[in-house]
Amino acid sequence: MYDKNSGRSRGFGFVQFSNDYEAKCAKDAMDGKVMLGRSLKISYALGKVRGGPVIVPRLSTVGQHC
Template sequence: MSVYVGNLSYEVTEATLNAVFAEYGSVKRVQLPTDRETGRLRGFGFVEMGTDAEENAAIEALDGAEWMGRDLKVNKAKPREERGGSFGGGGGNRGNYGGRNRY
């Protein structure tokens, strides 16, 4: 299980986020997703800690706390939803734009 950290500054690094969470226990991993097109941070991240007790302590202390000019949103991460369909997703008949039938 991991912790979701939202409303992060775009200046945050894995090292700085690791340091903040290390105050509450052992940090196993920090992930900061980036935008595919721009490479810019997306404003949220995930922190995996050693135990549930450490995660809970970090959540309790950091949720709503101000850090780097932002009020953090910290909670248990929800499992990632599966995306159905094949590459590119669904979409049905892509040649039928605007509801016009082409028969």
């Protein structure tokens, strides 16, 4: 993500996955890794909806291993 005024990186971004399993594997593999001299902090994004909160389902990871 870039600052619209300065054009500089805001230091975060978003990635979408086709399913919960792939998202969990990517998070497990990359959280805490160092990229370009900075430690990555990977977390699941919370959605935004106008006018109220969003319910974000928990990942179903029972029996799945990366």
